[in-house]
Amino acid sequence: VSIPDNHHFARYAGGSRLIDGETVDGSAFRVRPDLDADGLSGNWPEYFKEKSLEEALVEIRNAYNAKGRAIGARSKFAILSVGGTKDSVWEKEKRRIDFVHTPDCPLDLSHASVTGYNPGDEIIADIIAQTVIRLFPGWA
Amino acid sequence: VFGRDYTILAETAVLPPTASRHLSIADTPIERFISALERLWAIKALNSRGEIAHRLATLRSACLEEGEAISPDSIEQFIRFLTRYPSLDMPRIVITDNGNVRASWSPEPDRHFAAEFSGGNSIRFVLFAPRPEGGVARFAGSETEQRLVTAVKQLGAAWLRVDT
Numbered sequence: 001v002s003i004p005d006n007h008h009f010a011r012y013a014g015g016s017r018l019i020d021g022e023t024v025d026g027s028a029f030r031v032r033p034d035l036d037a038d039g040l041s042g043n044w045p046e047y048f049k050e051k052s053l054e055e056a057l058v059e060i061r062n063a064y065n066a067k068g069r070a071i072g073a074r075s076k077f078a079i080l081s082v083g084g085t086k087d088s089v090w091e092k093e094k095r096r097i098d099f100v101h102t103p104d105c106p107l108d109l110s111h112a113s114v115t116g117y118n119p120g121d122e123i124i125a126d127i128i129a130q131t132v133i134r135l136f137p138g139w140a
Numbered sequence: 141v142f143g144r145d146y147t148i149l150a151e152t153a154v155l156p157p158t159a160s161r162h163l164s165i166a167d168t169p170i171e172r173f174i175s176a177l178e179r180l181w182a183i184k185a186l187n188s189r190g191e192i193a194h195r196l197a198t199l200r201s202a203c204l205e206e207g208e209a210i211s212p213d214s215i216e217q218f219i220r221f222l223t224r225y226p227s228l229d230m231p232r233i234v235i236t237d238n239g240n241v242r243a244s245w246s247p248e249p250d251r252h253f254a255a256e257f258s259g260g261n262s263i264r265f266v267l268f269a270p271r272p273e274g275g276v277a278r279f280a281g282s283e284t285e286q287r288l289v290t291a292v293k294q295l296g297a298a299w300l301r302v303d304t
Contacts, residue, residue: 015202016235019244025234026254026266027242072206093278122266122280130249 003044003099005083008053009112010060011042012138015074022135024078026126031119039113044101045079047110053079056110057136063108075138078129085131089117092127172212173200176219183219185226192222195233196241203235211239213259217285218243221257225289225302245300250276253297255288263288269296 003009017028031040043063045056057077064071082099089097097116104111117124177193186192196215203210218241222228231243236256244254252268265288267279283291289302 014206014208016199016206016208017237019232019234023232025232025236025242025244027234027236027256030237032237070206072202074202074205092276120280122264123268123278126252126254126266126268130252 026129029125039115044112076135079134188230217257
């Protein structure tokens, strides 16, 4: 199921992928061979209906913890605007990417993926990084 | 808007000049890291060497904290690159998920040059460069250490400050 354009996508970025804690490098948005066969992993905050972005991030952090994923003290969640990022990639590279709901049952129901680009598409990854609209701390 | 795949590979690979020499005296990751920082400090013409050393140390801490590795080969290649081009401005530096140093010189979104040092003799790069007639050219590819800066300058990275 495609995520609506007016919704968001949250991508975890470890501290070593952050530039001065305020900007995320494009390498955080690269699709890894084999590991990201279904697309770039992240979360769909609006899955948690009636919750604000901040409140949804609490749920997403809980899901990370439930899955046993470590959240680094310097890490952040980078927020993308689904429609804004899709438009930017189309405008600049004429590529159609999509954001789809890919629930990871039962622990990570808001799990989502970005599809439509490959491990070698470093230009797309760097364009996506330029569309980050907000960062939330990895740790609350 | 131009979208191209740009790849130049060296016809003849040139061995890194100092790698084998330093491997013999510093072969654990931490020793190689310290040795690389010492070489960084020795680049007197590099005004930002203190900031770069601090940034690399911070990144190493972040990687240790998150259980990730930094490739000593990558750091050594990055220092060789800075030795070759000491007049470069302070780059933004991160560590990629495969442990490589990635440095970028990007004053604006459409003036973007990022180089990933994977430890061999070639360097992966991404370049966004505006064109005088309008639009932005975007390239990704790999180039040898020796030729990278010349190549990306020819492709439009006019903001890179190097004395060649």
